Amino acid sequence: MNTPMDTPNTASTSGAGTALDARLRVDRPAFSLDLTLAAAPGEVIALLGPNGAGKSTALRALAGLLPLTGGHLRLDDRLLEDPDQRLHTPAEERPVGVVFQDYLLFPHLSALDNVAFGPRCQGLPKRAARAEAATWLERMGLADHASVRPGRLSGGQAQRVALARALAVRPRLLLLDEPLAALDARTRLDVRAQLRRHLTEFEAVAVLVTHDPLDAMVLADRLVVIEDGHEVQSGSPAEVARRPRTDYIARLVGLNLYQGRAEGTRVVLPDGLAIATVEELSGPAFVAFPPSAVTLYRERPQSSARNLWQAEVTGLDLHGDRVRAELAGDLPMAADLTPAAVAELGLAPGAAVWASVKATQTHAYPA
Amino acid sequence: MRNRTTGRDRRGTNGGSAPALPRRRQGAHRIPVTLLLPALLGLAFLILPLVGLLVRAPWSGLSEQLTSTAVWDALRLSLISATAATAVSLVLGVPLAWLLARTELPGRRVVRALVTLPLVLPPVVGGVALLLVLGRRGIVGSWLDSAFGITLPFTTTGVVIAEAFVAMPFLVISVEGALRAADPRYEEAAATLGASRLTAFRRVTLPMIAPGIAAGAVLAWARALGEFGATITFAGNFPGRTQTMPLAVYLAMESDPQAAIALSLVLLVVSVAVLVGLRDRWMSTP
Numbered sequence: 001m002n003t004p005m006d007t008p009n010t011a012s013t014s015g016a017g018t019a020l021d022a023r024l025r026v027d028r029p030a031f032s033l034d035l036t037l038a039a040a041p042g043e044v045i046a047l048l049g050p051n052g053a054g055k056s057t058a059l060r061a062l063a064g065l066l067p068l069t070g071g072h073l074r075l076d077d078r079l080l081e082d083p084d085q086r087l088h089t090p091a092e093e094r095p096v097g098v099v100f101q102d103y104l105l106f107p108h109l110s111a112l113d114n115v116a117f118g119p120r121c122q123g124l125p126k127r128a129a130r131a132e133a134a135t136w137l138e139r140m141g142l143a144d145h146a147s148v149r150p151g152r153l154s155g156g157q158a159q160r161v162a163l164a165r166a167l168a169v170r171p172r173l174l175l176l177d178e179p180l181a182a183l184d185a186r187t188r189l190d191v192r193a194q195l196r197r198h199l200t201e202f203e204a205v206a207v208l209v210t211h212d213p214l215d216a217m218v219l220a221d222r223l224v225v226i227e228d229g230h231e232v233q234s235g236s237p238a239e240v241a242r243r244p245r246t247d248y249i250a251r252l253v254g255l256n257l258y259q260g261r262a263e264g265t266r267v268v269l270p271d272g273l274a275i276a277t278v279e280e281l282s283g284p285a286f287v288a289f290p291p292s293a294v295t296l297y298r299e300r301p302q303s304s305a306r307n308l309w310q311a312e313v314t315g316l317d318l319h320g321d322r323v324r325a326e327l328a329g330d331l332p333m334a335a336d337l338t339p340a341a342v343a344e345l346g347l348a349p350g351a352a353v354w355a356s357v358k359a360t361q362t363h364a365y366p367a
Numbered sequence: 368m369r370n371r372t373t374g375r376d377r378r379g380t381n382g383g384s385a386p387a388l389p390r391r392r393q394g395a396h397r398i399p400v401t402l403l404l405p406a407l408l409g410l411a412f413l414i415l416p417l418v419g420l421l422v423r424a425p426w427s428g429l430s431e432q433l434t435s436t437a438v439w440d441a442l443r444l445s446l447i448s449a450t451a452a453t454a455v456s457l458v459l460g461v462p463l464a465w466l467l468a469r470t471e472l473p474g475r476r477v478v479r480a481l482v483t484l485p486l487v488l489p490p491v492v493g494g495v496a497l498l499l500v501l502g503r504r505g506i507v508g509s510w511l512d513s514a515f516g517i518t519l520p521f522t523t524t525g526v527v528i529a530e531a532f533v534a535m536p537f538l539v540i541s542v543e544g545a546l547r548a549a550d551p552r553y554e555e556a557a558a559t560l561g562a563s564r565l566t567a568f569r570r571v572t573l574p575m576i577a578p579g580i581a582a583g584a585v586l587a588w589a590r591a592l593g594e595f596g597a598t599i600t601f602a603g604n605f606p607g608r609t610q611t612m613p614l615a616v617y618l619a620m621e622s623d624p625q626a627a628i629a630l631s632l633v634l635l636v637v638s639v640a641v642l643v644g645l646r647d648r649w650m651s652t653p
């Protein structure tokens with residue numbers, strides 16, 4: 001009841017360096033997670049990855065809802081879990097706040113009592129806990145909804161109550177599981193902006209789990225991309241978006257990505273095909289280019305482009321005001337066109353085309 | 368509505384002569400007679416005895432029958448012991464249901480089977496078993512007698528014990544079902560907010576499964592109120608002390624059938640009241 005809340009002071013004095021230092025190992029028969037996470041105070045980390053990659057497992061392990069089978073978890077220089085020492089601090093004794101995917105607001109309690117739940121569990125008298133909760137709701141712009149039961153809150157309001165409830169325990173680690181997934185597209189935009197503001201104000205470490213790259217890029221200072229329980233890439237959102245290292249990320253950020261060996265200003269793919277680039281590199285490398293950089297022709301063009309390949313259209317999809325064409329061939333790729341161009345070229349699934357990409361529009365980087 | 372009238376028409380007009388005709392007219396929408404007839408028979412079977420009770424009730428002398436002290440003693444004893452048995456079931460049964468639903472108790476299946484056994488066990492057998500354990504010379508009873516001077520059989524406490532033995536499984540099953548239906552992640556959410564397992568149970572789980580607990584309690588109460596076999600075996604039949612309404616009805620049937628009918632009416636009214644209460648408050652919630 002009392003020890004977890006003593007840590008913030010010691011943490012802020014020890015100050016710099018890592019507030020979160022974790023190696024999360026969870027071994028199960030069909031799945032294993034092995035993830036190293038470190039974060040400074042105030043940092044927001046997004047765990048990004050496809051379904052089943054182990055994001056939620058990592059979050060549950062951080063929260064103490066799932067015991068580690070190996071590794072360790074240290075928060076503000078306090079060792080919370082270390083299976084080797086048979087140390088497992090249960091969830092209720094960790095200075096951790098969680099915003100669950102579907103919020104899990106207690107349906108029988110008002111918004112105010114939901115937020116007051118944590119402070120009360122920490123030993124605050126009922127009246128003080130409620131006053132504290134009222135402050136949090138006010139900060140979230142929900143003062144008018146204090147007496148409302150969760151069932152009558154809108155998705156965006158419920159999300160903010162859940163955030164207030166998690167923050168009211170004054171956590172040193174805030175965990176958010178797909179915080180925007182339950183919202184419709186319109187409220188999502190607003191809530192994302194608000195959440196960004198609250199996360200910026202939050203002085204301790206926040207870890208959020210998402211499969212939405214946009215959420216991750218807007219909300220996080222650093223992305224950690226997980227696939228199959230392991231980190232495949234980490235870095236700032238801009239870095240990851242510009243230099244994806246797996247197909248999953250490339251697809252998320254809308255890039256065509258290939259891996260091969262760089263030889264000067266060209267990257268040779270495993271099957272012998274070469275892509276002309278402008279960067280001088282050697283050794284294992286990635287090449288990426290956006291679908292909008294691809295130009296399609298029905299006839300072989302009289303062009304000087306060094307990157308020219310034959311392909312077959314396998315699918316056409318409307319994305320906003322652009323049409324995304326999926327191409328199969330020596331070099332599978334996605335290409336963006338205007339609807340007018342699609343009509344002009346008479347494109348349909350099965351159509352044979354020539355695709356060209358200017359070397360200046362590719363981006364090569366070491367693997 | 369439409370189906371029912373046409374079904375009746377068909378039986379009336381066609382008899383059994385032209386079974387092909389209605390099929391052509393109504394297709395798949397008609398109710399097959401092979402289902403309708405036994406269904407109506409079943410309905411009559413369940414309702415007619417109750418109607419008979421109302422028809423044969425000594426309405427004129429009813430007030431006299433019901434104001435006799437013997438009736439009031441039995442009714443009072445029944446209500447008190449059934450309520451006490453329900454209270455015992457709640458105090459012991461809710462934690463037991465939690466244990467069955469939320470923990471990895473070794474041999475949980477066996478435990479659950481044992482818990483539900485009194486549901487199917489003939490109550491008389493339950494009464495005999497209780498006597499063997501809690502009776503004066505029983506395994507626990509002899510010790511209770513020698514150490515504390517407590518005797519349970521043939522006392523009002525004995526009535527409560529017999530009724531609780533028979534009624535508690537209803538509560539346990541009902542509450543366990545409610546617990547399984549309740550999302551355990553709410554308890555996890557409570558834990559991340561600093562709630563111990565007990566606090567989470569008290570402040571989150573319990574309020575969330577309250578409808579299930581209430582439904583189970585009402586079921587257990589109704590079962591306790593009607594309990595006969597275990598009660599008469601374990602607690603006997605002493606007016607004012609262990610003679611509950613069902614026992615009084617049975618006894619009156621031999622000496623004064625009119626009184627038996629009157630007593631039965633009272634129990635019927637109480638049961639209907641319970642059912643109405645159950646429907647209004649708890650039947651709508653899962």
